[in-house]
Amino acid sequence: MLGLLxxxxxxxxxxxxxxxxxxxxxxxxxxxxxxxxxxxxWVKGLPELPGTHMHFPPxxxxxxxxxxxxxxxxxxxxxxxxxxxxPACCGHFRGHRLFHVKP
Numbered sequence: 001m002l003g004l005l006x007x008x009x010x011x012x013x014x015x016x017x018x019x020x021x022x023x024x025x026x027x028x029x030x031x032x033x034x035x036x037x038x039x040x041x042w043v044k045g046l047p048e049l050p051g052t053h054m055h056f057p058p059x060x061x062x063x064x065x066x067x068x069x070x071x072x073x074x075x076x077x078x079x080x081x082x083x084x085x086x087p088a089c090c091g092h093f094r095g096h097r098l099f100h101v102k103p
Contacts, residue, residue: 022068025067025068025069025070026067028065028070029065029066029067029070030067032063032065032072033064033065033067033097036062036063036064036065037062037063037064037084037097038062038083038084038097040062041059041061041062042061042062042063042072043060043061043063043074044061045059045061046059046060046061046074047059047060048060049075049076049077049078049084050077050078051077051078051079051080051085052078052079052080052081053078053080057078058075058078058084060074060075061074062074062075062084064086064097066089066090066092068089068090068091068092069089069090071089073086073087073089074086079096082095082096082098083096083098084096084097
């Protein structure tokens with residue numbers, strides 16, 4: 001009986017640690033994405049992106065950080081309707097990041 005309680009407590013602590021880590025990863029990604037997804041270039045001087053645009057084609061120096069794995073992705077093209085298009089990662093759809101919805 002005592003062993004079962006100890007195992008349950010250990011699993012509970014591991015689950016809390018995973019949740020805390022996921023929350024910290026999401027906070028880091030939110031701070032990064034608020035600055036570099038659409039507002040400021042993360043890498044300066046990259047060439048212009050292919051795709052549609054109005055008047056001024058954006059450069060490829062913007063970046064998006066996945067909130068699940070914290071991997072940084074650069075846009076692969078631009079759309080006149082929804083802006084910069086980013087690759088898929090960890091269940092996030094390929095495309096724009098105007099709103100954050102996972103499937």
